[in-house]
Amino acid sequence: MMIAYQRAQRGQKAITEEDLKSALINKPPGTPELTIMSFKNAEHGTTLGAMSASHSNALSKVDIPAFDWPIAEFPKYKYPLDHFESLNKGQDEKCLAQIEDLLDKYEKRNMPVAGIAVEPIQSDCTTEASADFFQGLQGITNRRGIYLMFDESRTGCGATGRFWCHEHFCLPSHVDAVVFGGKCQLAGFFHSLDLSPKERDRLYEPWMGDPVKLYIFEAIICLIEQLNLMKKVEETGKYMKEGLMEMEIQYYDLIHSTRGLGSILAFDAQCPALRDNIICRLRQKGVIVGQCGSQGISLRPSLTFTKRHVDIFLQKLEEVIKETELKEPKKDKGEDILAKYGPPPKPFSRPRVHPCEHSETRMKKKSKKKKKKTFCQEMKELSAPPNKDCNDSCDSNPCDAYLEDWQKECKAMSEGVQKFVAGVKREKKPFAFDGPGVKPLDKCPSKQKKEDHCSKSQADKKHAEEKTSNKIPEKKESKKSMKEDKKRAQICTSCTKPKTTSNMWKKCKPKKKKSKKKSECMRGNTKKPPRKNNC
Template sequence: MTHMTELEREGDINSSRQRVSWLEGLDDRSQALLQADEAVFVRQSLSTPCLNGIANAEGCYIWDLNHKRYLDFHGNSAHQVGYKNPDVLAAVKRQLEELPFIPRRYTADIAVKAARALINKTTSKDFKVLFTPSGSAAVGIALKAARKITGKHKVISMWESFHGAGLDTISVGGEYVFRKDMGPLLPGCIHAIPYNAYRNLFDSSCPEAVAKFCLDYIEYIIQNEGDIGAILLEPIRATDTHIPPQAYFQRLRQICDQNGILLIFDEIPTALGRSGAFFVHQHFAVEPDILVLGKGLGGGVIPQAAVLLKSKYDLAQDISLGHYTHEKPALGCAAICAAIDYIDNHQLVEQCRRHAAFVTECAGRLYDTYEWIGDCRIAGLLISFELVKDRTTKEKYNDLAEKILYNCLKQGLSFKLTGGNCITWHPPLIVTTEQLAFAFHVLEEAIKHNRP
């Protein structure tokens, strides 16, 4: 498997000519802040130098140091209920005053309430919960649980996937920018080529053929490798919104059951309603054995993640799977409860589905008008526009994508690039039709401005 080029990675890069030009255009105060940031924080790809400084974030917007407002369709996929959500802030403030910390070996009503709230959102309501301080840690716990439950240490995951930046999670992840120069990784990690890698080999009107091809290959790995304990994947790939058909997951579930393999779904950036269902896998009428959550789980306020494990697999009482200082996180649990209540009380999942219809209509018009849009992939408010030089060859148009990004930023719309040529939008669930219309207007003007 050849690694991705410099522009084909998890997010937009910060060492390109376009980024340098953007940074040079910032005012002295903003540039001074970025320099101060680089002086005290460890530099890393995708993060250093930062894009800009911000002074405020509220609702669907962020403001820079000069009070310029940006409609934020990035949000690190953590702002489902918007920035500074008043209900989440109020819940966290109450918890701070009542009980800010629960020492390990003890519990409290708020922890039980948060776990139960998540369980009640599942289809079967037959899960148990372990909270973790980060999504990467949650994936690590899922891998440990799979080893303990099955007695098998090998795991199949996908190339190009992202599951966190820890040494264990980059072992199962497939992004070169995270694995580069790391030397030996976790043993037993086997990578399959994901659904999206094959789609150009088949008639696009027949995704079931792609699904069959991919799953035949996974079965081949299982039959010839042996000792597979788990299959880990994102049911909808967050970074560029690839959506396998329901048949893919139906058969994948069957393959796991027939071979004693646990199915682990990483829904860290995609759950909590943004796909048009509370959990992504609910679109496909299957349940995983282990579900991993994070990002928006903390209401855009508290770093919070969780592992949901089928009740019958609660079999690790003789070992410590996590043993975290914040194993029952009081503030995180308050944020979880408030975020779920807010989503329910404001019917944001239903609203997301209505917005998806509007987005699909707008995206279709762009696709019909501009030949450089090779594909539009939409699941709820998980949205990607793939830019190509030619729709037949599917050659990526990375340079155009970058130009569009910075043109949109100048006009007050923030989002991310992925894979070099995919414009990816993850709007908050609280977004309005007017804000979506504004985003499409800005995107179309950027396309017109930068057309070849």
């Protein structure tokens, strides 16, 4: 657009050497100060020139230099369009008048506008403009000798029911330039013959072509024509838009402003929090939607989207809206305090009090405090029941006689406990906790177990002697059983303990002597046995 504009300004003159030399050092006349007009909330890309014409994502533009190019207002309509025709027409006229003012302003600054870049439907907020607006915009560009470029990277390739969205506007003349990408699987542009440069190799280079992507784009176009997808997109788009508008009437407090063309649709929620809630719940139900603007929800279905899919989507959306409940934002504590008690008093608004009076009031407050009750008073109130025999004229409500009996019982219990403890200390007997009471034992439990064991072994010995005296016939035993019986029969001289129970009685140990004698118990010896020879 800039090349064609400068060529028209030069007329039939050719490019001079001065133009070429100054262009290499970024100075005029080779690099003139031309500008491109764009619109607010527009999105054209992330290259240096495209970022200067983009005004939707601030984070992508920070720390990057930009050109001083004019920015115009895009029409802001109220929906539905049928009910606000006069208001929306006023918006179109206002925006077109502002565009002409900006063109005059930059022309006076010697920074003329060479072209206008516009989106048929702005992708950031999904805001659309009427056919009257675009017809008036093309009329301004034709009258002033500048060029109009449509950026259809989001709206092209049949997304709106026509292959290019600007075909809906019934423009009086052909478009000067169109930029496309996205669903086309190919990025490029086409333009009128007026914009084509006269010089050779001015724009194109040998390595700029990509024939593989051209074949892909050709296959996409053939498939769209065979399946008649343009007609299906137009029908399903109208069907979905009508369903959203009906739901908008039913739930106007929650959603509103349904807009768009074909498969590029959007609607607004009441607030950003509600928008995020609806998007999250739809994703949980298997429906993927996007967000646009501050509180908008964007819909971008594929070209194969049918009415059956629309019914499923509308059903899921209605379920989500019914489940959603609006929550009022929480108020600050300061607001609650102001609502209850009013504004705080002004400084020094209270009457000053004399220090003496102030001290007297403090003493009165202290005197009002309850005194601590004694133990007896608490016991009278809590433990002692009221006396039924007392008359109403009686000063004390609890019965003093019952309290005295209770105190006597406590003293008797304490005296009994003291006597029991004194007797236990005097006798110095151990205790066995068998049952609820405490019983003293005559001997240590361990010693008593040992004696019981020794008495059992002596009883077994007597029983064996009685058997031998009566000569009771016994069965023959095997050699192993005989050896085991012999081992069990070896008994200590002092405690009559079997030798085989060495694990239980580690202090018992047989003496090692040359003469064959019975083992002796080492309990009576004063010397401790060596650790290695323990049983």
